[in-house]
Amino acid sequence: MNLLLNTSENNFEQCIKCTICTVYCPVSKVNPDYPGPKHSGPDGERLRLKDPDFYDESLKYCINCKRCEVACPSNVKIGDIIQMARIKYSKKKPILRDVILAHTDFMGTLATPFAPIVNAMTSFKPVKSLIEPILKIDKRRSLPKYSFGTFRSWYKKVADKQKKYPTQVSYFHGCYVNYNNPQLGKDMIKVLNSLNIGIQLLEKERCCGIALISNGFIDKAKKNAKIDEAEIRKSVIDKKLPVITTSSSCTFTVRDEHSHLLGVDNSSVKDQVELATRYIYRLLSSSDTKLKFKNKPLKIAYHTPCHMAKLGWTYYSVELLKLIPNVEVTVLESNCCGIAGTFGFKKENHEVSKKIGDPLFKQIETGGFDLVATDCETCKWQIEMFTTKTCEHPLSIIANALED
Amino acid sequence: MKFDTVIIGGGLTGLISGIRLMQKGQKCAIISSGQSALHFFSGSFDLLNNLPDGTPVNNPEASLLELSKQAPNHPYVKMGESKFTELAQKAKSFLTEIGIKTQGCSHKNHYRITPMGMIKPTWLTMSNFAFFEVGKFPWKKAAIINIEGFLDFNPDFISEAFEKIGVETSIAYFNLPELNLIRKNPSEFRSTNLSFVLDKEVNQDLLVKILSEKSQGCELIIFPDCIGFRNADLLPGLINRLGKPIYLIPTFPPSLVGVSTQLYLKDYFTKLGGVFMLGDNATHADIEGNQVTNLYTLNHGNIPISAKNVILSSGSFFSQGLLADIKQVYEPVFDLDTDYLTDRADWYNSNLFEKQNYQQFGVKTDKNFHGIKNDTPIDNLYVAGAILSGFNPLKEGCGAGVSFLSALYVAEQILIKEKTYEPIAQYK
Numbered sequence: 018m019n020l021l022l023n024t025s026e027n028n029f030e031q032c033i034k035c036t037i038c039t040v041y042c043p044v045s046k047v048n049p050d051y052p053g054p055k056h057s058g059p060d061g062e063r064l065r066l067k068d069p070d071f072y073d074e075s076l077k078y079c080i081n082c083k084r085c086e087v088a089c090p091s092n093v094k095i096g097d098i099i100q101m102a103r104i105k106y107s108k109k110k111p112i113l114r115d116v117i118l119a120h121t122d123f124m125g126t127l128a129t130p131f132a133p134i135v136n137a138m139t140s141f142k143p144v145k146s147l148i149e150p151i152l153k154i155d156k157r158r159s160l161p162k163y164s165f166g167t168f169r170s171w172y173k174k175v176a177d178k179q180k181k182y183p184t185q186v187s188y189f190h191g192c193y194v195n196y197n198n199p200q201l202g203k204d205m206i207k208v209l210n211s212l213n214i215g216i217q218l219l220e221k222e223r224c225c226g227i228a229l230i231s232n233g234f235i236d237k238a239k240k241n242a243k244i245d246e247a248e249i250r251k252s253v254i255d256k257k258l259p260v261i262t263t264s265s266s267c268t269f270t271v272r273d274e275h276s277h278l279l280g281v282d283n284s285s286v287k288d289q290v291e292l293a294t295r296y297i298y299r300l301l302s303s304s305d306t307k308l309k310f311k312n313k314p315l316k317i318a319y320h321t322p323c324h325m326a327k328l329g330w331t332y333y334s335v336e337l338l339k340l341i342p343n344v345e346v347t348v349l350e351s352n353c354c355g356i357a358g359t360f361g362f363k364k365e366n367h368e369v370s371k372k373i374g375d376p377l378f379k380q381i382e383t384g385g386f387d388l389v390a391t392d393c394e395t396c397k398w399q400i401e402m403f404t405t406k407t408c409e410h411p412l413s414i415i416a417n418a419l420e421d
Numbered sequence: 422m423k424f425d426t427v428i429i430g431g432g433l434t435g436l437i438s439g440i441r442l443m444q445k446g447q448k449c450a451i452i453s454s455g456q457s458a459l460h461f462f463s464g465s466f467d468l469l470n471n472l473p474d475g476t477p478v479n480n481p482e483a484s485l486l487e488l489s490k491q492a493p494n495h496p497y498v499k500m501g502e503s504k505f506t507e508l509a510q511k512a513k514s515f516l517t518e519i520g521i522k523t524q525g526c527s528h529k530n531h532y533r534i535t536p537m538g539m540i541k542p543t544w545l546t547m548s549n550f551a552f553f554e555v556g557k558f559p560w561k562k563a564a565i566i567n568i569e570g571f572l573d574f575n576p577d578f579i580s581e582a583f584e585k586i587g588v589e590t591s592i593a594y595f596n597l598p599e600l601n602l603i604r605k606n607p608s609e610f611r612s613t614n615l616s617f618v619l620d621k622e623v624n625q626d627l628l629v630k631i632l633s634e635k636s637q638g639c640e641l642i643i644f645p646d647c648i649g650f651r652n653a654d655l656l657p658g659l660i661n662r663l664g665k666p667i668y669l670i671p672t673f674p675p676s677l678v679g680v681s682t683q684l685y686l687k688d689y690f691t692k693l694g695g696v697f698m699l700g701d702n703a704t705h706a707d708i709e710g711n712q713v714t715n716l717y718t719l720n721h722g723n724i725p726i727s728a729k730n731v732i733l734s735s736g737s738f739f740s741q742g743l744l745a746d747i748k749q750v751y752e753p754v755f756d757l758d759t760d761y762l763t764d765r766a767d768w769y770n771s772n773l774f775e776k777q778n779y780q781q782f783g784v785k786t787d788k789n790f791h792g793i794k795n796d797t798p799i800d801n802l803y804v805a806g807a808i809l810s811g812f813n814p815l816k817e818g819c820g821a822g823v824s825f826l827s828a829l830y831v832a833e834q835i836l837i838k839e840k841t842y843e844p845i846a847q848y849k
Contacts, residue, residue: 033739037456040613049602053609060608087700090455090740107788288722299724302422329720332422348691351699408800 019275027098031091032059038085038095043353044078051078051356055087055174057102058095061349065102072106079103080357081231082228082323097277102277104235111233114152119232122224125163125196132165155367159402163198168199172218179206182215186296187252187260189245191267192224193394204416205293211419212297212306217258218249225270228359230278241282245271253289260286261293266358268292269284269324292392294411298333301340313418314343315366320377320385320400320408321351334392334411347384354376358400371403378403390414424450424696426835429703429754430742432457433821434734434806436686437828440519445712445841450696450726452703452718458739458807462679463671464646464822465533465552465554466825467522467656468509468544469497481544481822482506482528494760494811496823498828499788508826511544515829519689521682522548529554536672538578540585544822547678549656551668553586563668564636564801565643569596570610573673574645574722583643588644593635597624612677616650629662642667645675651684703735703754711754711800730801730835733757733784733792734828737807743783750782755802757792758785760810776816783810790831803831 038054039045045053052061057076064071076099085095117124128135138144154160168190172179179185186209194202201273206216223245226238249271252258262268271290275281300306317338321331331348338346355374360366381389381404389400389408397408426442428435431453439449469481473491478484485502488495497505509527516523523545530542534551548551563583565576576592583590599618603610618624636642646669649655657706660667671678685796691697701720706713715725733754735742742754745768750761755827761782762768768779784792784804791798807820836842 035460036609036611036675037460039609039611040460040680041456045606045609045614046617049605052606056608088456090457090460092455092702092741295724302724327700329698329718332696332698344675350688 027062027101029059029062029095029098032093032095033091034060037088037090038093041084041088041356043082043084043373044080044369047079048369052077054079054095054099058085058098059093061102062098065106069106072102074107074109076103077107077109078158078254080353080360082353082357083327084323084353087326089254091360094277100230100274100278103233104230107233108267109233114154114363115232115336115359116234117152118154119228119234121192121196121228122222125167125192128163129165129167129196129419132163136162153159153364154362155364157367158362159398160362161398163196164199168195168202169218171199171203175206176217177247179210179215179217182210182213184214185217185258186214186218187219187249187256187258188293189219189222189225189249189260189262189267189271189290191262191394192263193264198394199273201263202409204410204413205261207416207419208297208308208412209293211308212300217252219245219252219260220267221248225267225275226279227266227270227274229244230270231272231358231360235279239279239281242275242279246275246281246283246286249283249290253286259289259291259296261291261296263293263392264394265292265322265325265328265330266395269328272328278292292328292330292333294334294337294392294413295330301337308340308415309420310341310418311420312342315341315414316345316385316387317347318335318381318384318389318390318406319346319348319411320381320391320396321355322391322396323353323357325392326351334390337415338390338411341415344418346390347385347386349377349380354399356395358395361395361399370399374399374403379404422450422721422724422726424448424726425839426730426732427452427726428732428734429716430457430732430734430736430740430808430832431697431699432459432683432734432736432740432806432824433686434736434824434828435692435732436683437515437825438732438734438805438832439690439695440686440693441515441616441829441832442835443690443695445836447835447839447841448694449690450698450728451690452698452716452726454702454735454741455700455840457683458736459679459683460676461674462682463533463535463674464550464669464676464678465525465543465546465822467542467818468527468530468704468822470530470542471816473668473813473817475816477542479542480528481530496790496809496827497819498810499786499790499811500826504758505826508829509822510542510827512829516545517835519686521685524548524552534576534579534582534670536574536670538575538580540582542818547682549649549667549669550646550678551670557586558586560588560641562591562639563641563643564639565590565592566576566632566635567592567594567645568600568615568647569594570604570607571615571645571647571672572610573612574647579643579670584689588641591639595631595635597627599624599847611675612645612647612672613650613675613680613785613840615647616712619648620650620652620655625659629659632659632667633663636663636665640665643671645672646670647672648677650677653696654782678842706731706755708755708794708799710795713802722744730803732831732835733802733804733808734806734824735808737783738779740807742808745779751806752784755792755794755799757794757799757804758796759783760785772775776813780813780815781810784808785810789834790827805831
């Protein structure tokens, strides 16, 4: 408690009960079992402080999108209050399905060596029907494809070449690039190499923990966060290399959730962890460096992922896309896509997940776009599943438009 | 990041000035720390309802001379009588041009009804909202219809207001089975949540049937503002099918018309090419000579925002455009000079309903609304909206007017300075 400023650590008492957060909550609109951010956050906190028995398991419906915090006129950390309450008070035990969904890196390690078989199995309808009753993962859901071989194993082949560039940065690739889509990592390297910058990987990298946190594996998430923050410190402080990323959710988790929810102090390095699009934007706007493009007429819709909205960095990705000659970029009205990481995979959430995203899917289908761009991997899965459009990371689009 | 004008604050003032500047070809960004006070919008904009001494105002345009005697630092007085009249008249054209229909004018206040059943004067009222002039209410019998369990709209109070203006009323309640789902959370049984159900196309036939039955023998339906969210065609469609008018009355917050107006203005601004950064806080700025050179925000950290001109429209205490601590009232981004009473005991009146001095506190400006720091005006920093000092929005009933007119005024100052000024077209 800061007596001079009259605020507590999780500033719940700054809430003036205006209910603006609830207006912008994507969940309370479609799921009446969720009492909404004001009620679950600052209102509930007041009661929970008196007696933890006031904790309500309906807080599990919060998808931690942070749109309540973005909307709050009083800067109350509503999303953090709700997540902290879940961490402190929830007695619900994760089921096997949650273990599988939460441990993205462990599952990736298991699946990538057998990717062709795993991918064929998980896209085969009878298999999905078998999975549904056992794992409670909705059979209508397209499951993420695994890559045959990881990004890190590919990187070993180019590591020496990368070291030759005059400027170096570290890359926190995340589970998605490592196990599902190494091509995105390769695209990012292509773009940075064209700017004469080489990429190094952190010696060790653990899953940022976003899926562990939302599925209740807090100890494991803390362990990962400590390893990641130590690795980031090695890069930023010892080697003087900033860390760049390609996933808005990993970035947000590493920068904000590690300290806010897991108590891992990252204050000395936080500012040196950023999305590659932001890093490139700064480079281009503060020097004569230029990206050299082919002519690539495209009509692109940019979807702002929730955590990107929270980071406030949409501008950088959009401005970079606009550099491609004859590209028309439309920033879609900010709306959660509904997948919320692992939330949308769960059988009990399938309908809600689709309903949350419907306004977004409608915008995408009616806008006459060639493709959708977004900085989040799970948004990509959701958009590709519920619309007819392909969804790509801005850096993949940029890499494809570079002069050969 | 480089812009022609960067605006701190994304409420009514920031959006109006941003749209005006974008219309004239400027490249603008708005930094908004959260959603704005528009979420409490009554559906009516007030221009001037009372003079500071409490005298009711019937004709705002004709009251400026008296206002200038009573409140020489009032933003209206600063812009001058003729500019006030010009901008007040053009505000309506401006709204019409961007697709927002309103009723009312600046030389004669009309009346609106509050959710508490008070009859209050006002300037511009959104279409479909209850609006009347004294002695000119053409209906005899109105049906006030509410949803069972909706506490943000009280038919008994509203009924009293209508009886006062000679309209006989009946009160009826209804329910839709689907509404029971929202009822699970009584504290979230609010206007915005209700509209998600009432607006559904599948519910329209049922709604017509209910409203028609409940308003038999009445010429007019009075309904809470919880329908037609972001769908301007919905209410006219209902009215058409019912064959009688529906007048909306604002509810307690969140205000449906407020949320949709906020989103409408924001979309208009972004469709013109403006960049709206929601959930970001301007933290500090570099000032060289009498110019703001770089502006820094929480989200953008080491990437500064630079602009030829800056508008500070970050609102009053509610939006934290102004902060108060034990000994002072200050403006946190630039630390501009502020007007406030030095003895804290003078800030409040213990009677809540009396005039509260703190509401008049705000940022000092010169005649052109430049912000002032250490007694020196900053040439490219303009201040507009609720953060200004010298007026009492509640007692004078002028909050929306000050926001609107000062937004147009500073946009005009910037356009004149950048030599791209043209007057707003007059719409009939």
